[in-house]
Amino acid sequence: MSKTENKKTSILIIYTGGTIGMVQSLQTGTLAPVKFDKILDEVPELNKFNFNIKTIIFNPVLDSSNVGPSEWVKIARAIEKNYNSFDGFVILHGTDTMAYTASALSFIFENLDKPIILTGSQLPIGTLRTDGKENLITSLEIAAAKKNGKSMVPEVCIYFEFKLFRGNRTVKRDADQFSAFHSVNYPTLAVAGVDIRYSPEYIYYPENKGILKVNTNFDDNVVILKIFPGINEKVFKSILNTPGLKGVVLETFGSGNVPTSRWLLNCIKRAIKKNIVILNITQCEGGRVAMGQYETSLELLSIGVVSGKDMTSEAAIAKLMFLLGQDMSVDEIKMYLNKSLQGEISE
Ligand code: ASP
Numbered sequence: 014m015s016k017t018e019n020k021k022t023s024i025l026i027i028y029t030g031g032t033i034g035m036v037q038s039l040q041t042g043t044l045a046p047v048k049f050d051k052i053l054d055e056v057p058e059l060n061k062f063n064f065n066i067k068t069i070i071f072n073p074v075l076d077s078s079n080v081g082p083s084e085w086v087k088i089a090r091a092i093e094k095n096y097n098s099f100d101g102f103v104i105l106h107g108t109d110t111m112a113y114t115a116s117a118l119s120f121i122f123e124n125l126d127k128p129i130i131l132t133g134s135q136l137p138i139g140t141l142r143t144d145g146k147e148n149l150i151t152s153l154e155i156a157a158a159k160k161n162g163k164s165m166v167p168e169v170c171i172y173f174e175f176k177l178f179r180g181n182r183t184v185k186r187d188a189d190q191f192s193a194f195h196s197v198n199y200p201t202l203a204v205a206g207v208d209i210r211y212s213p214e215y216i217y218y219p220e221n222k223g224i225l226k227v228n229t230n231f232d233d234n235v236v237i238l239k240i241f242p243g244i245n246e247k248v249f250k251s252i253l254n255t256p257g258l259k260g261v262v263l264e265t266f267g268s269g270n271v272p273t274s275r276w277l278l279n280c281i282k283r284a285i286k287k288n289i290v291i292l293n294i295t296q297c298e299g300g301r302v303a304m305g306q307y308e309t310s311l312e313l314l315s316i317g318v319v320s321g322k323d324m325t326s327e328a329a330i331a332k333l334m335f336l337l338g339q340d341m342s343v344d345e346i347k348m349y350l351n352k353s354l355q356g357e358i359s360e
Contacts, residue, residue: 022064022157025099030074031107031133033145055138077107082231085117093227101128101156108133115180116331119169119355123226128156129169144191177203181328181357197299198323230338239264253284260290260333269293269302270309285317294321328357
């Protein structure tokens with residue numbers, strides 16, 4: 014047997030926090046994160062894996078409402094530092110902002126050729142009916158899975174409730190159901206039943222891999238602005254006039270439509286003149302922005318609003334922050350917003 018064949022699979026778990034590792038406070042009844050050793054005690058099954066599992070634990074562990082760009086970078090740095098020593102990475106993370114973190118990580122890593130699987134749970138791992146055990150165990154299997162010596166899923170993914178999704182296509186859809194996530198505009202990458210069935214036709218396997226690049230600059234001078242019937246002129250204007258604002262994810266109706274009020278379109282026009290990037294994303298769960306299909310989106314197209322096509326809002330805001338953080342002109346940013354960087358958009 015050659016040396017490489019002999020080598021035991023190694024997986025790095027990065028525990029950031031989330032319900033999976035929370036316990037209920039006896040005093041207040043609220044859920045708060047606990048130490049990782051407690052989690053391992055709850056899952057003795059992990060000892061049955063025939064691979065090396067190491068863990069890095071965030072200090073402090075976080076509810077994912079407190080995870081943002083600096084934590085995305087912290088996760089990315091931990092992976093970068095350990096990239097060559099492990100076959101795959103599992104990130105335990107709260108579900109609330111998991112789709113944002115997964116999107117951000119997908120943009121951070123260029124030339125990724127190992128799996129980064131985010132998972133968590135709706136019920137703490139110490140509770141009887143927890144979904145955390147299955148999510149963790151199957152995520153580890155997926156992170157370790159190889160075919161002909163290469164990772165089965167060399168992507169940033171979310172695994173939850175028997176399904177593996179491309180991370181930057183995923184949205185948290187339910188606060189109570191075990192199936193907390195879905196990916197409406199892109200098929201699942203694998204389904205776990207008796208076997209884990211992968212769909213290689215939907216998994217990204219780049220032909221010529223360069224070396225791993227880790228781009229960690231994000232610019233947070235951005236906002237997600239959801240259009241609604243009766244939106245107020247003063248409020249809308251004041252948001253677009255925020256000093257230092259560089260980018261807006263405009264969540265519009267249907268296929269990218271907004272009210273045709275003159276004040277609204279003029280306001281957007283002025284923002285674009287000031288080099289603020291406006292990215293049009295649909296409020297619908299599925300489908301895509303098609304500016305010009307209706308009169309109510311035609312002018313957006315002509316004044317220079319960028320189409321986010323079928324991107325999720327989570328991917329869109331992470332991508333906008335990422336591109337604004339790179340050393341690029343506004344025209345370049347607009348060009349890349351419209352194109353797939355990491356499979357987040359259908360061109
Ligand atoms: N509030 C928790 C978090 O996002 C929810 C969860 O993990 O499911 O950290």
